Amino acid sequence: MTDSNESLMLRREQAVARGVGQIHPLFIERAENATIWDVQGRQYIDFAGGIAVLNTGHCHPKVIDAVKRQLELYTHTCFQVVAYEPYVALCEKINALVPGDFAKKTLLVTTGAEALENAVKIARAATGRAGVIAFAGGYHGRTMMTLAMTGKVMPYASGMGLMPGGVFRARFPDALHGVSEDDAIDSIEQIFKNDAEPRDIAALVVEPVQGEGGFRVASAPFMQRLRALCDLHGIVLIADEVQTGAGRTGSFFAMQQMGVTADLTTFAKSVAGGFPLAGVCGRAELMDAIAPGGLGGTYAGNPVACAAALAVLEVFEEENLLARARTLGDMLTHRLQQLAAGDKRIAEVRGLGAMVACELMTGDGHPDPELASSLVIKAREKGLILLSCGQYANVIRLLVPLTATDVEVEAGMDIIEACLAELG
Numbered sequence: 001m002t003d004s005n006e007s008l009m010l011r012r013e014q015a016v017a018r019g020v021g022q023i024h025p026l027f028i029e030r031a032e033n034a035t036i037w038d039v040q041g042r043q044y045i046d047f048a049g050g051i052a053v054l055n056t057g058h059c060h061p062k063v064i065d066a067v068k069r070q071l072e073l074y075t076h077t078c079f080q081v082v083a084y085e086p087y088v089a090l091c092e093k094i095n096a097l098v099p100g101d102f103a104k105k106t107l108l109v110t111t112g113a114e115a116l117e118n119a120v121k122i123a124r125a126a127t128g129r130a131g132v133i134a135f136a137g138g139y140h141g142r143t144m145m146t147l148a149m150t151g152k153v154m155p156y157a158s159g160m161g162l163m164p165g166g167v168f169r170a171r172f173p174d175a176l177h178g179v180s181e182d183d184a185i186d187s188i189e190q191i192f193k194n195d196a197e198p199r200d201i202a203a204l205v206v207e208p209v210q211g212e213g214g215f216r217v218a219s220a221p222f223m224q225r226l227r228a229l230c231d232l233h234g235i236v237l238i239a240d241e242v243q244t245g246a247g248r249t250g251s252f253f254a255m256q257q258m259g260v261t262a263d264l265t266t267f268a269k270s271v272a273g274g275f276p277l278a279g280v281c282g283r284a285e286l287m288d289a290i291a292p293g294g295l296g297g298t299y300a301g302n303p304v305a306c307a308a309a310l311a312v313l314e315v316f317e318e319e320n321l322l323a324r325a326r327t328l329g330d331m332l333t334h335r336l337q338q339l340a341a342g343d344k345r346i347a348e349v350r351g352l353g354a355m356v357a358c359e360l361m362t363g364d365g366h367p368d369p370e371l372a373s374s375l376v377i378k379a380r381e382k383g384l385i386l387l388s389c390g391q392y393a394n395v396i397r398l399l400v401p402l403t404a405t406d407v408e409v410e411a412g413m414d415i416i417e418a419c420l421a422e423l424g
């Protein structure tokens, strides 16, 4: 007899640490493009993409072929022991894709958090400074340093005590919640006044669109003001493109739409279409600030993940996925705006490219996490996998594979519409 979701959940509860959360009490049997089948044979449209990892869909045939070919050659040497060409080829391609008209170099690692950790290490080595400025609502990972930078205590750092020092929190612009761009810039000036001199700050780290923080978009003028502040004070600007990268926003990196370039860019998630790969790309002179041996890791830039990433980049070209991200973004935004026009609970529809979200509020203008959570549950019952996010957990974010068909996208949006009507 095959396992049910319920029986597997019971085994999971006994065997897996409680701190590993789970949004949907489902176990997957298989998946293809934008569809998941659970162990009971139920089918779901996937609007979560494993949290922004599947811009090229589940098991893209081209990615799977590249992985299979790599598996038959070699799966691991450790790049620092015996190197392999796919690592170098991928760094060459990333150097060309990351915005910035300057010489670049790339480091490959395994997870987004590891990329952020290394970006900070590089900025510290290059500047001889230790401080970091990060934003409220920002999310950079679950390791100790990235938890210090992540601007949301519950649940990520709860119960773990104080995180490493030297991280200062600025405000992120959010007109809906009364934070203007001037307020956000002023909060950085306040850090310089109250907490640390600019000459002690190594890096300022920003997501061009906050992911976990609720798909809050940094405007191009705001990013330009951050760039100017960093230039004035010799601070390294780190763009965390772990969630925004790999075409999600309609350009391969969101910073291409911001009119300025970062000094260091972190990437992960959809870059390798479901295989664990991440990295830091940036100005060659910064990237080379650390001596041989200071960067790397046993599995960092694993050859199978590199092969997957190289295939993902080809799929982007062949299937014109950047243009698709823009069209998809228009479709999703249009549907959400139509819903918002007749539903006051949708306080805002926002995003960049196909990184689209809506923020839910109560009638008296307070964040409504209960509605968001009910919507996620009801949508699952109707065959749609959704994710919430946001500082108040009241934002529904759409991370549809860019390879999903229009029919699948409309079907998913129909489910959201039906759920909102039932929850009315």
Ligand SMILES: Cc1ncc(COP(=O)(O)O)c(C=O)c1O
Pocket: 051, 111, 112, 113, 114, 116, 139, 140, 141, 142, 207, 211, 212, 240, 241, 242, 243, 244, 268, 269
């Ligand atoms: C913007 C951003 N940075 C960093 C991370 C951490 O990535 P990982 O979970 O691979 O460590 C995430 C993960 O959601 C993210 O969205």
